[in-house]
Every structure is written in C-alpha cells, then in structure tokens.
Amino acid sequence: MxxxxxxxxxxxxxxxxxxxxxxxxxxxxxxxxxxxxxxxxxxxxxxxxxxxxxxxxxxxxxxxxxxxxxxxxxxxxxxxxxxxxxxxxxxxxxxxxxxxxxxxxxxxxxxxxxxxxxxxxxxxxxxxxxxxxxxxxxxxxxxxxxxxxxxxxxxxxxxxxxxxxxxxxxxxxPNVVDTEKVYSDRILYSEQVAHLKKELNLEGCKVILFVGAIDPVKKLDVLLEAFKKIKFEGNYKTKLLIVGDGTLTSKMKDLCGELGITDSVVFVGKKIIDVNLYYMLGDVFVMPGLGGLAISHAMAHGLPVITAPADGTEKDIIQDGINGFLLDNGQGAEAIAMYLTQLLNDDELLKKMSNSARHSIEKTFNIKNTVSIFDKLVSQVALSR
CATH class of the missing domain: 3.40.50.2000 (Glycogen Phosphorylase B;)
Structure with a gap:
C-alpha cells in the first residue's frame, strides 16, 4: 500500500x-x-x-x-x-x-x-x-x-x-520516542556510563535529570528552586544534570550562582545522537514546565517522572504515585522538592517506581504499538474505499 x-x-x-x-x-x-x-x-x-x-x-x-x-x-x-x-x-x-x-x-x-x-x-x-x-x-x-x-x-x-x-x-x-533505539543504546553505552559519571563528577551521587530546551515554557528556574530546597537534606549526595540549551541558558547558570547551587548543577548542552547515554546517568526525571516526548523517553530508561501538566499524554502514561508524580496547575518548587525528597530518601520506593515506569513503556507506550495502531487504521480505511 x-x-x-x-x-x-x-x-x-x-x-x-x-x-x-x-x-x-x-x-x-x-x-x-x-x-x-x-x-x-x-x-x-x-x-x-x-x-x-x-x-x-x-x-x-x-x-x-x-x-x-x-x-x-x-x-x-x-x-x-x-x-x-x-x-x-x-x-x-x-x-x-x-x-x-x-x-x-x-x-x-x-x-x-x-x-x-x-x-x-x-x-x-x-x-x-x-x-x-x-x-x-x-x-x-x-x-x-x-x-x-x-x-x-x-x-x-x-x-x-x-x-x-x-x-x-x-x-x-501516542507520540512516542524510538523505544527500540533506547533499548539498543542501553546495551551500546553500558560500558560508557561509569566513565561519563566520573568525567562529570557524578560518582556516588543520586542524579536528578532534566532534558529539554532551556526556554521559558520549560520553567527550569522552578526546578532549580526545588533543587536548592533539597540539596542539604537527606543522607545522600545529589546532583542536578541539565541536558539541553536555549535562550535562557546563561540566565539559568546565573540563577544557580544566586541560589548557591552552582557546584551541584551540571550543564552539558544539547545532545541528540547520544542523548540516551545521558538518560542512563539519571535516577529521577523532572519536567517542571511544558513537556512532551522527554517524559516517555525518561520512563523508557526506567526513570520515575515528576512532571507539570503537558500535552495530556502525561495523564495517560503516568499513574500518580506508581510510576511518577503529576503536578497540579499552580504547584511548583515546593511540590517538586517534596516528591524528590520522598524518592531520594527511599531506595526501595525509587526502585519500585523505576520498574513501573519502564514496564509502562514496554507494555503500551512504545513505538511498535503506535505504528501498529497507524497500520490498523490505514488498512481499514483503504479496504473501505
């Protein structure tokens, strides 16, 4: 056809x-x-x-x-x-x-x-x-x-x-990432993760991950405020890894200085070809503003997601408290800090939600399922001509 x-x-x-x-x-x-x-x-x-x-x-x-x-x-x-x-x-x-x-x-x-x-x-x-x-x-x-x-x-x-x-x-x-590439890249990059963690000074740290454009709709400043609140809490070392670039990059770096968190926030710029390697460094993913494919991308890597309202897909894919946390409109740094503290203080909960996130993608929200849905409808309408 x-x-x-x-x-x-x-x-x-x-x-x-x-x-x-x-x-x-x-x-x-x-x-x-x-x-x-x-x-x-x-x-x-x-x-x-x-x-x-x-x-x-x-x-x-x-x-x-x-x-x-x-x-x-x-x-x-x-x-x-x-x-x-x-x-x-x-x-x-x-x-x-x-x-x-x-x-x-x-x-x-x-x-x-x-x-x-x-x-x-x-x-x-x-x-x-x-x-x-x-x-x-x-x-x-x-x-x-x-x-x-x-x-x-x-x-x-x-x-x-x-x-x-x-x-x-x-x-x-659903609009989805190439989940097949995610799975193959996890094998491809498995031996590079430890080296990159050392290079970025992330060894021994729990890593909070953000991937996306650094522009107003992503509200990265809200995540930085939340990170400041949890930086000195808990009995763990934590770092914030920022993957992306945009119009507000310089401003966000300046904000890190104002908040006193510069030494714990790592900016690596925009990544496309090897972005899966950087997802593999994270423990929790946060989208404080308008998100999209990054949410399912993170979950394919087994990362629990904390996300603000997005295009609606997050309501289908995230079971609140099971594989991630959904923020309500108006919730900001306080709520993000609360959920991060809950996850980072409880290794058993983090592992359980990580497995649930990965399972959600493997079962439903993957590229093979989306292509099959397209194929089924295309075949139906073609036969009805």
Whole structure:
C-alpha cells in the first residue's frame, strides 16, 4: 500500500516511525515535508531520511491577521501536484495544517482517496490562533476524514466535543520516542556510563535529570528552586544534570550562582545522537514546565517522572504515585522538592517506581504499538474505499 505522510516539517523523531511503518508492515511510505524558515520556530526539517521516499517542498510562510494578532501558517504550493505524481492509496496529515489541507482534501475528494488526520488537539483547553482563524475549515476537514488519530485521551475528547466527531472513528496513537533505539543504546553505552559519571563528577551521587530546551515554557528556574530546597537534606549526595540549551541558558547558570547551587548543577548542552547515554546517568526525571516526548523517553530508561501538566499524554502514561508524580496547575518548587525528597530518601520506593515506569513503556507506550495502531487504521480505511 502506498502511504503519504505529510507535515509542515520533518521532525527527527518521526523518522523511526516512518521507517517502521514501511519495514514492519510492508507499506510503501512517502514523506512530504515543508521547509519553514520562520525564525521563531525551533523546528527544522531533517534533510536526510534513509530508506524512505521523501520530498522537501518549497514553503511559503504566511502571516494572516486575526484580532490584532497574526496567525502563522505554512503553505506548500506544490503539494497537490506532488500528490498527483505519487498517487497514494492513503494520506496522513495533521488536522489544522492549513492551507495545505485544502489541497489534500481537494485531491482526495477528486480521486476518492481516503485521508487520516493525526492531531494533538488543544493544550490546556485553549485553541491556537491558527485553529481559531481556520475553525470552520478545520471542522470540515476533520469531519470529511476517513478516520482520525489523537495523541492522547484529552486530545480525543477535544475533537469529539469541538468538532462533533464520532468517538468510534478516532483511535489514540501516542507520540512516542524510538523505544527500540533506547533499548539498543542501553546495551551500546553500558560500558560508557561509569566513565561519563566520573568525567562529570557524578560518582556516588543520586542524579536528578532534566532534558529539554532551556526556554521559558520549560520553567527550569522552578526546578532549580526545588533543587536548592533539597540539596542539604537527606543522607545522600545529589546532583542536578541539565541536558539541553536555549535562550535562557546563561540566565539559568546565573540563577544557580544566586541560589548557591552552582557546584551541584551540571550543564552539558544539547545532545541528540547520544542523548540516551545521558538518560542512563539519571535516577529521577523532572519536567517542571511544558513537556512532551522527554517524559516517555525518561520512563523508557526506567526513570520515575515528576512532571507539570503537558500535552495530556502525561495523564495517560503516568499513574500518580506508581510510576511518577503529576503536578497540579499552580504547584511548583515546593511540590517538586517534596516528591524528590520522598524518592531520594527511599531506595526501595525509587526502585519500585523505576520498574513501573519502564514496564509502562514496554507494555503500551512504545513505538511498535503506535505504528501498529497507524497500520490498523490505514488498512481499514483503504479496504473501505
């Protein structure tokens, strides 16, 4: 079966998903991606995707006025012509990627080709400015789809309530990291962990880990405040390992000095290729702000997670008090410090929650399961043509 997967950019974590969809299920997968040059976006298309047919299309960034603000949308003017050349059996896309979806709907309706959307919904129950601007068109596009895939339970509820979609037509397919690579890298890097711990002066310490962009939405300052509260508590040595970079890196390093914790906080910068090695150094993972894939990534390594509200996936994946702790809106450094103290003071609890975190990923929230969900829906809609 010939499948087109299209998105405004090709994100690096989507590549393993596309490759598995091809190799494990025998589909001929084509990736069609844009090349946005929007300066405010941290997302850029990967330029090389082994084993997958892909095209990076010319992209026009549009800024549409909406209530004294501007909605930023991406447009690939050659998308429809590209679809006509490929002649797919099924198209998969995001639900609010306009005006591209107008071209997709036009093509699919003309040639009786089913399309499927895969979407996050609305975080914190607020719509993006783009979705508000295009709301009627989004509704029409979603209702005209052969099926839908929501990232999590909250996402599914959003689409059902907002766009009057039959809940039976929506499956939940969580956005996940390449868990197969996590498992293979844990073997690959097993002999390097001790050396890196020594190099970073983490030997004999319990390590609190943060992985992510150091920007305002991640609220790293809240974690630093929490770390200060626990630094001198308990009968253990502890260090905070920060993996990532961003606009607030210098400011966060200065804050460490102000809080008197510089000697116990290690900044190693952004890691991509060998990021799994750094996850292997941690004992507990904390996401004090808006998180995403890092949460399931940490749990795949057997790290209990303390996280603030994110995109909704954390509510599906984390059983509060079993494999991690969910912070309520408004909870900050005090709550994080309390949960950290609870975990770091009790080795038996830490081990138990670590095993539960790893089991959650192995059982449900892994890349093979997500690909299987996609494959099942794709096969169903293709047969119903």
């Amino acid at each position: 010939k499948i087109v997967y299209t998105h405004q950019v090709c994100l690096h974590y989507k590549i393993p998903f596309l490759r598995l969809l091809k190799s494990n299920h025998g589909h001929d997968v084509f990736g069609i991606f844009g090349q946005s040059h929007w300066k405010q976006s941290k997302f850029r298309s990967v330029s090389d995707i082994p084993d997958i047919h892909y095209q990076l299309l010319p992209t026009i960034d549009l800024y549409l006025p909406y209530r004294k603000r501007y909605a930023h949308v991406f447009w690939n003017p050659t998308l429809k012509r590209t679809l006509q050349t490929i002649q797919p059996d099924v198209v998969i896309t995001g639900p609010s990627n306009f005006p591209n979806n107008s071209a997709i709907a036009s093509y699919c309706n003309k040639y009786n080709i089913p399309y499927i959307w895969h979407g996050l919904g609305s975080m914190y129950s607020t719509d993006s400015i783009v979705r508000k601007f295009m709301n009627k068109r989004v509704r029409k596009f979603i209702q005209g789809a052969a099926g839908g895939l929501a990232f999590n339970t909250d996402s599914k509820r959003y689409y059902v309530e907002k766009y009057d979609v039959d809940s039976c037509s929506i499956q939940i397919a």
